[in-house]
Each structure stands twice: as C-alpha cells, then as structure tokens.
Amino acid sequence: xxxxxxxxxxxxxxxxxxxxxxxxxxxxxxxxxxxxxxxxxxxxxxxxxxxxxxxxxxxxxxxxxxxxxxxxxxxxxxxxxxxxxxxxxxxxxxxxxxxxxxxxxxxxxxxxxxxxxxxxxxxxxxxxxxxxxxxxxxxxxxxxxxxxxxxxxxxxxxxxxxxxxxxxxxxxxxxxxxxxxxxxxxxxxxxxxxxxxxxxxxxxxxxxxxxxxxxxxxxxxxxxxxxxxxxxxxxxxxxxxxxxxxxxxxxxxxxxxxxxxxxxxxxxxxxxxxxxxxxxxxx
Amino acid sequence: xxxxxxxxxxxxxxxxxxxxxxxxxxxxxxxxxxxxxxxxxxxxxxxxxxxxxxxxxxxxxxxxxxxxxxxxxxxxxxxxxxxxxxxxxxxxxxxxxxxxxxxxxxxxxxxxxxxxxxxxxxxxxxxxxxxxxxxxxxxxxxxxxxxxxxxxxxxxxxxxxxxxxxxxxxxxxxxxxxxxxxxxxxxxxxxxxxxxxxxxxxxxxxxxxxxxxxxxxxxxxxxxxxxxxxxxxxxxxxxxxxxxxxxxxxxxxxxxxxxxxxxxxxxxxxxxxxxxxxxxxxxxxxxxxxxxxxxxxxxxxxxxxxxxxxxxxx
Ligand SMILES: Cc1cc2nc3c(=O)[nH]c(=O)nc-3n(C[C@H](O)[C@H](O)[C@H](O)COP(=O)(O)OP(=O)(O)OC[C@H]3O[C@@H](n4cnc5c(N)ncnc54)[C@H](O)[C@@H]3O)c2cc1C
Ligand SMILES: Nc1ncnc2c1ncn2[C@@H]1O[C@H](COP(=O)(O)O)[C@@H](O)[C@H]1O
Numbered sequence: 236x237x238x239x240x241x242x243x244x245x246x247x248x249x250x251x252x253x254x255x256x257x258x259x260x261x262x263x264x265x266x267x268x269x270x271x272x273x274x275x276x277x278x279x280x281x282x283x284x285x286x287x288x289x290x291x292x293x294x295x296x297x298x299x300x301x302x303x304x305x306x307x308x309x310x311x312x313x314x315x316x317x318x319x320x321x322x323x324x325x326x327x328x329x330x331x332x333x334x335x336x337x338x339x340x341x342x343x344x345x346x347x348x349x350x351x352x353x354x355x356x357x358x359x360x361x362x363x364x365x366x367x368x369x370x371x372x373x374x375x376x377x378x379x380x381x382x383x384x385x386x387x388x389x390x391x392x393x394x395x396x397x398x399x400x401x402x403x404x405x406x407x408x409x410x411x412x413x414x415x416x417x418x419x420x421x422x423x424x425x426x427x428x429x430x431x432x433x434x435x436x437x438x439x440x441x442x443x444x445x446x447x448x449x450x451x452x453x454x455x456x457x458x459x460x461x462x463x464x465x466x467x468x469x470x471x472x473x474x475x476x477x478x479x480x481x482x483x484x485x486x487x488x489x490x491x492x493x494x495x496x497x498x499x500x501x502x503x504x505x506x507x508x509x510x511x512x513x514x515x516x517x518x
Numbered sequence: 519x520x521x522x523x524x525x526x527x528x529x530x531x532x533x534x535x536x537x538x539x540x541x542x543x544x545x546x547x548x549x550x551x552x553x554x555x556x557x558x559x560x561x562x563x564x565x566x567x568x569x570x571x572x573x574x575x576x577x578x579x580x581x582x583x584x585x586x587x588x589x590x591x592x593x594x595x596x597x598x599x600x601x602x603x604x605x606x607x608x609x610x611x612x613x614x615x616x617x618x619x620x621x622x623x624x625x626x627x628x629x630x631x632x633x634x635x636x637x638x639x640x641x642x643x644x645x646x647x648x649x650x651x652x653x654x655x656x657x658x659x660x661x662x663x664x665x666x667x668x669x670x671x672x673x674x675x676x677x678x679x680x681x682x683x684x685x686x687x688x689x690x691x692x693x694x695x696x697x698x699x700x701x702x703x704x705x706x707x708x709x710x711x712x713x714x715x716x717x718x719x720x721x722x723x724x725x726x727x728x729x730x731x732x733x734x735x736x737x738x739x740x741x742x743x744x745x746x747x748x749x750x751x752x753x754x755x756x757x758x759x760x761x762x763x764x765x766x767x768x769x770x771x772x773x774x775x776x777x778x779x780x781x782x783x784x785x786x787x788x789x790x791x792x793x794x795x796x797x798x799x800x801x802x803x804x805x806x807x808x809x810x811x812x813x814x815x816x817x818x819x820x821x822x823x824x825x826x827x828x829x830x831x832x
Contacts, residue, residue, distance in 0.1 A: 283785070287651040296652060364620065365629045388766065392647050394632050396620035399590065403624035408591055408697040411617050414759070424700065428759045429613040430713065430768065431529075432704030436589065439696040448766055449753065484662045485629045488655040493646065493791070499812035505825040508797070511813045515795055517774050518741075518830055 270325040270381040270440070273316040274374060276367070277330045277345050277353075278306040279338035280391040293489045296391075305341045308386025310348075312446040314453040315416060316384050317349045324418055327351045329378060333362050333370050339469060346464035347456045353469040356477065365482040366474070368400035373477050375405060380441070382423075387412050387445040398445035408438035414449040520550035520640050523604040525597055525622075526568055527614040530558060530586070533567040535714045536610030536668075538675030541571050543668040544608060545676065546637035551575040554682075555600060557593050559586035565684045572677040577684045587699035590618045596689045598625035601663065605640075611667035611769075612713075623665040631656060631666035645669070649765040650788035670713065671771040671792040705758055709735075712761065715744030718772040718793075720763060723750035724779025724800075724819060731756045733823050734778060740831035746770070748780045764789035778819040782807030799823075 281287060281296070282304040288297040305313075316328045330345040332338040333356040342353035356370050371383060385398040402409035410416075414433065415426035418440070427434045428447045474481060502508045512518045522544045527534035537554065544552045554568040555578045565579045578600070584592050597618070601607050607622060609615035611633045623630035636644040641658040643666070658664050712718060719738040725731050731751070738745045746768070747761040763770060765785040771792035778799050780786060787810055790796060798811035799822050808814045815822065 281648070286784070287648040289652050296648065363629045365624065365627075368624060390649065390765070392632075393649065393765070394630075395616045396623070396630055396632065399617060399620035400624035400630075402591070403594060403621040406694070408694075409617070409621065411590075412613060426703075427613075429617075430760060432702055432758065432760045434702050435700035437698045437700050442696075448749065449759065482627075482629065484659045485631060486657045486659075488642075488657055490647075491653045491655070493650055493653050496791070496796075496810050496812070499796070499808075499810075499814060501808070501814045501816070504815070504817075505822055505829060508799075508813060508815050508822075508826065509829045512774070512795075512797070512830070515812075517795060 269323070270319075272327045272329060272378055272380045273319060273325050274371065274378065274380045274383045275309065275313045275316045275328060275330045275345070275350065276371065276383075276385040276397065277309045277313065277332045277338070277341050278386070278389045278391075279303050279332060279334060279341045280306045280389060283307055283390055289490045289492050293491055295490055303337070303341070305344060306386050306389050306391075308388055308390070308446050308448070310453040311448065311450050312384040312386050312444075313345055313348055313350060314451045315444075315446060317454075318451065319382075319418065325382070329354060329380070331356065331371065331374060333367050334358055336471075339471075342469055343461075343464050344456060346467040346469070347460040348454060349460070350467075352467065355469060355471045357471060357473045358481070360481065361487065363482055363485065364394050364396035364400055366479065367397045368404055369479045369482065370474065370477060371397075371401045372404050373479055382441055383443045385443065385445050387447050398443045402443040405441075405443065408442040409445070410436060410438050410442060411445040412447045413444050414447050416444060416450065520547050520605045521603070522547060522550050522552045522606040522608060523601060524552060524554045525593075525607065525609040525615070525618065526554050526556045526564065527588070527610055527612060528556065528558065528561070528564040530561075531563060533564050534610065534612065534614070535675065535711070536612050536615075536670045537568065538571055538678075539670045539673040540608050540610055540668045541573055541676040542673040543634060543637060544606075545573050547606070547640055550606075550640075553578055553604070555580065555597065557582070557585045557596055559583055569682040569684050570678045570680050571682070572680040574680055574682040576682050578687045579684055580687050580689050582689075584693050588614055588618070589697045589699055590621045591697040592693050593618055594621035594625055595691045595693060597622045599689050599691045600687070601626055604663070606664040606666070609667050611669050615667045619665055619667050626663055626665060628662050628665055631658060631664065633669040634666050635669045635672040640664075646788070649784050650791055651784060669769065671769045704760070709738065710742065710744040712744040712746055712763070712768055713770055716773045717741055717743035718746050718770060718774075719743045719776045719778070720746035720748070720780060721751055721756070721778045721819075722748040722780035723754065725751060725756055728756045730820075733820070737823050737827045737831075740827050743776075744772070746775075748783075748786050777807055777811070778823060780807055781805050782810065
C-alpha cells in the first residue's frame with residue numbers, strides 16, 4: 236500500500252492517490268502535509284565501551300572520570316530524523332535531553348550531527364521513564380511536533396519504556412524497535428525487529444517511533460560541524476519551568492555485582508572438548 | 519493480599535513458552551492468586567493451554583476481532599481496564615511484553631519494573647541493568663500497582679496438568695484505529711526455537727559470509743540445536759535478526775551454548791549468562807569470551823566445527 240514512496244514525495248503529491256486512500260480528496264490537505272518538527276530524545280549515558288563498575292557500598296554506579304556518550308540508540312534515532320529532514324519531509328529536528336546539566340555536551344554533539352535546535356531539561360534527581368515521557372508530552376504540545384523518535388532502549392537502565400509510555404499519554408500510535416521507516420500520506424510504515432522475525436505495521440502520524448540498531452548507521456561528526464554547532468540554539472529549562480511533576484514510585488535500593496560464573500577450563504583440541512562435554516553429561 | 523494478572527503472549531494458536539515462566543515468577547508472591555488474560559480474536563486453544571499451567575487460578579478470555587494481531591495500542595487499553603481488580607500486572611520480557619507493558623503502565627499512571635529476575639517481596643525485586651553488569655534492587659511504593667516484565671531466562675517453566683477455569687470476559691472500552699498490522703516476515707524453520715532450545719550453536723563475525731554460516735546450521739541440525747548469532751553477524755546479513763543473542767537480542771538459557779568466532783562483548787555475554795555450559799571456540803587466546811566460557815578451545819572454527827560434528831553427530 237505504501238510502496239509508491241519512490242515516486243512523488245509523500246507530502247507534495249498534488250494528486251492524491253485515490254487507490255491508497257479513498258477519503259483523501261484535493262480538499263483534504265492533512266494527509267499530504269510536510270511535517271513541521273521531529274523531536275528526538277538524547278540521553279547521556281556511560282559509553283558502551285566502558286566496563287561498568289558498581290560502587291563498593293552498593294549505592295550506585297561509578298561515574299567519576301568515566302567516558303559519557305549519547306545513548307547509541309539515540310544516535311540512530313537522530314540519524315533517522317536528519318535523513319527525513321534532508322529528504323525534505325520535515326522542517327526541523329529538535330533534540331531533547333532530560334537530566335543533569337552535563338548532558339549539554341551530548342546535545343552539542345547532536346547539534347554537530349545536524350540537529351537544528353536543542354532543549355536541555357535540567358533535573359538532578361533520577362529521571363524515571365514516566366517523567367521523561369511527561370516531559371516529551373509537554374514539549375510536543377509546546378513545539379507542535381509531528382513525530383517523536385526515541386531510542387528503543389537506554390543502555391544504562393535498560394528500561395525500554397519511555398517511547399511506549401509517551402505514545403500512551405499522547406494517545407497516539409507507537410512503533411517500537413524500528414529497523415525500517417517509510418513515510419507516506421501522513422502514515423508511517425514501520426518494520427519492527429521482534430522475537431519472531433520482522434513485523435511490519437502501519438501507523439497514522441503523529442506517532443512515536445523507537446529506533447533499533449539496524450535502522451541506519453549514524454554519521455560521523457566532522458570538525459567544522461562542531462564549530463558550527465556552537466552557534467546553534469540550546470535552550471535550558473527545567474521540569475519545574477515546564478510544569479512537569481516528576482513521577483517516581485520505584486525506589487532504587489541497592490546496586491550489586493552479578494553473580495560471576497565459576498572459572499572454566501581450556502582444552503587443547505577437539506578430543507579434549509568432546510571429553511569435557513561428555514564429562515558434564517551433555518552428550 | 520496480592521492478586522496477579524499475567525498478560526498472555528500467543529500467536530493465535532499456541533501460548534508462548536515465556537508465559538509458563540511468568541507463572542513461575544508469580545509463584546514467588548507467597549501464594550497470591552494468578553489469573554491469565556488471553557486477548558485474541560478467537561483464543562479457545564490458547565486459553566486451554568493457559569488453563570493447564572500449574573498454579574493458575576483462572577483464565578480470562580477476551581475475544582474481539584481487533585485482538586487478532588498483537589498491537590500494543592489496541593491491547594493496552596483492555597489490559598488497563600481489567601487491571602483495576604489486580605495488585606500486579608505481569609508480562610514476559612519478550613518483544614511482545616516490552617512493547618505492551620509500558621503502555622499499560624502509562625495508562626495506569628505508574629512507572630514499570632523491567633526484567634524481574636528475582637522476587638524479594640510483593641514490592642521488591644531484583645533486575646539487571648547496564649547489560650547485566652550490575653543488579654539493581656528496586657522497591658515499588660506499596661500503594662502503587664506493580665506493572666512489570668519478567669526476565670524469562672531467570673525462570674524455569676511451571677508444570678502443566680492444572681485445570682483452571684476459563685471465563686469469557688467482555689472488556690468494554692474504545693479502541694483506537696490509528697495502528698494497523700501489515701505482515702510478519704519470518705523464516706519458517708524446523709529448528710528448535712532459540713528461546714527454549716536446550717542446545718544452541720551460535721556464530722559470529724568470523725563466519726565471514728552467509729554461505730559459511732551453513733557450517734553452524736549443519737552442526738546445529740546434527741545435534742538438534744537452535745541457532746544464534748552475534749550482532750555483527752546479523753548486521754552483516756549472514757543470518758536473520760531473530761537469531762541475535764544479547765542485550766538487544768534474545769536473552770537465553772540453554773543447557774549448552776556453543777560460541778564460534780564470537781569475541782564476547784558485554785552486550786553479547788548478557789544474553790548467555792544463564793546458560794548451563796558455555797563452550798567457546800576462538801582463534802584468539804585473549805578473546806574476552808574465554809573469561810566466561812566453561813570450556814574453551816583456541817582454534818580455527820573452520821577446522822573445529824567439522825571435526826566436532828563428526829565426533830558428536832554420529
Ligand atoms: C547498543 C549496543 C547494543 C548491542 N547489542 C548487541 C547484542 O544484542 N548482541 C551482540 O552480539 N552484540 C551486540 N552489540 C555489539 C557488540 O558490542 C559487539 O560488537 C559484537 O557482539 C561483536 O560480534 P562478534 O563477536 O561476532 O564480532 P567480533 O568482535 O569482530 O569478533 C569476532 C571474533 O572471531 C574470532 N575469529 C576470527 N576468525 C576466526 C576463526 N577462523 N576461528 C575462530 N575464531 C575466529 C576473532 O578472534 C574475534 O574474537 C551491541 C553494541 C551496542 C553498541
Ligand atoms: N532522560 C532522558 N533524556 C532524553 N531522552 C530520554 C531520557 N530518558 C529516556 N529517553 C529516551 O527514551 C529512550 C528509551 O529509554 P528507556 O525507556 O529508559 O530505555 C532513550 O533511548 C531516549 O531516546
């Protein structure tokens with residue numbers, strides 16, 4: 236149904252395709268509108284290459300002197316938003332981070348990648364997925380956003396929740412774990428990576444999309460872009476200023492190391508391997 | 519006293535294996551009654567399977583044409599509607615559950631607990647964070663409803679042979695029409711399912727091509743194993759996405775896991791921590807996979823696999 240996107244751009248097709256949407260006539264401009272704005276979530280997390288350590292007293296994770304980066308899935312989300320804009324299907328890409336002020340650094344990187352504007356929502360306490368979702372909801376309203384692309388998962392808390400919660404609060408569709416996104420006629424056709432394979436769904440816009448690893452390969456930031464990014468607007472606000480009440484309800488009591496596996500053995504050859512397997516009653 | 523609602527995952531015909539594990543997890547709440555909700559277009563067979571799970575109080579069957587395919591936006595309002603009568607709403611931490619439960623939690627106005635690996639009390643749980651590099655103990659405010667996903671690899675399936683009653687329920691709520699199911703692109707295979715297989719054979723980037731991966735498939739077939747892969751192998755297009763094991767793939771717990779040409783990145787290891795025995799074959803003696811393997815062999819997988827197959831397959 237949406238396979239015709241290689242033809243005229245979905246927003247400026249002058250003659251609406253009667254076959255795809257019997258309700259869209261020339262006086263129904265909604266379906267062919269170019270999107271104004273895409274919001275993208277940018278979470279600051281410990282770099283995925285860092286070996287994470289637990290504080291000896293179990294009160295948290297060691298972050299002092301540890302390399303911080305944009306959550307990898309958020310880079311993918313941003314890359315997708317930039318490609319949509321560069322195709323001419325959206326006007327502006329706005330990146331948002333909620334949390335410690337230090338995340339301005341990641342927002343600057345996002346601006347250097349190509350985002351137009353950044354919003355830093357300061358909050359020193361732990362930001363729960365529901366709080367983050369409520370912030371995005373507020374910003375959708377303020378910014379009149381048409382599409383929100385988040386990462387499927389923040390690799391620190393591994394919650395995998397924010398996009399779904401936002402979609403529920405916004406009463407709009409969600410397309411999570413996206414590995415392919417096609418926009419046409421005010422709809423998104425999304426291929427999702429699920430346990431059983433690849434699932435394709437179609438949702439009306441506006442909607443929330445969450446990016447999986449294979450959606451795209453994010454671009455590298457070039458030096459001149461870093462300089463240019465310094466002049467791009469970065470607004471700083473706070474939960475309070477936005478009028479968002481933090482929503483807790485789950486207390487993080489203690490952090491511990493996982494149980495290690497007992498030390499294994501090395502064998503010299505395939506015979507040794509077979510013997511070791513048989514030893515353990517596995518074959 | 520707690521009472522628990524488990525949202526069933528199914529494909530219209532059979533109940534997903536993760537649900538029996540959710541029931542085991544729910545069994546840790548000190549004997550609280552456990553109900554299972556089957557949302558389906560026609561779900562008799564699935565409901566009967568759910569009713570046979572040992573420890574289940576009753577099965578609620580909500581049949582509605584819209585429930586034919588598992589769209590979170592369609593299912594969530596129905597689960598939220600029914601959740602009123604329960605203290606806990608649980609689902610599996612499969613892609614189905616991860617898609618659905620947060621939407622349910624938001625409709626109920628609460629945060630959600632992801633990946634319960636241990637129940638410490640009605641409102642206290644352990645869960646992995648940072649790809650399993652740390653274990654976090656969380657407590658949910660006792661006044662709040664608990665909405666959570668259950669980490670399947672942490673639980674054994676419950677027994678069957680139960681005879682819970684099946685009740686048809688009509689859930690009266692408006693459903694949105696903004697989300698539509700198009701299709702599932704899946705490769706049908708006779709191989710054991712990765713998530714329940716007792717044996718799994720996995721290959722990494724070292725396989726270097728889809729053709730070479732045949733080596734892995736052949737060995738797997740020979741010993742009746744499921745097939746897994748690293749992200750690098752999936753990204754390179756050697757194998758489909760549903761074979762990926764790890765933080766962003768499947769978390770599995772087979773009796774034995776063979777890792778051929780997989781370096782052992784933390785994101786991969788988190789998917790196999792609960793395996794009984796990890797066998798690693800890698801030509802680099804320094805590969806991090808050897809830090810977690812139970813049996814390690816430094817060698818070339820292209821030589822090792824055929825030999826192993828000859829010795830084990832016969
Ligand atoms: C956000 C994020 C999420 C991720 N999620 C996942 C995930 O879910 N699952 C996952 O697997 N990865 C995941 N990754 C990727 C992960 O970090 C690694 O890049 C990936 O696991 C590497 O795959 P590999 O071991 O196959 O490849 P490599 O790291 O390239 O390792 C190949 C190995 O093969 C060995 N080798 C080469 N030739 C031979 C031979 N002939 N015989 C024997 N051994 C040989 C080499 O010595 C090497 O150790 C994720 C990364 C990020 C950033
Ligand atoms: N504090 C935050 N700031 C910006 N984006 C966030 C924040 N928390 C969550 N997100 C977005 O939501 C996605 C999923 O996060 P989570 O639900 O925590 O796994 C992330 O990849 C981000 O895109």
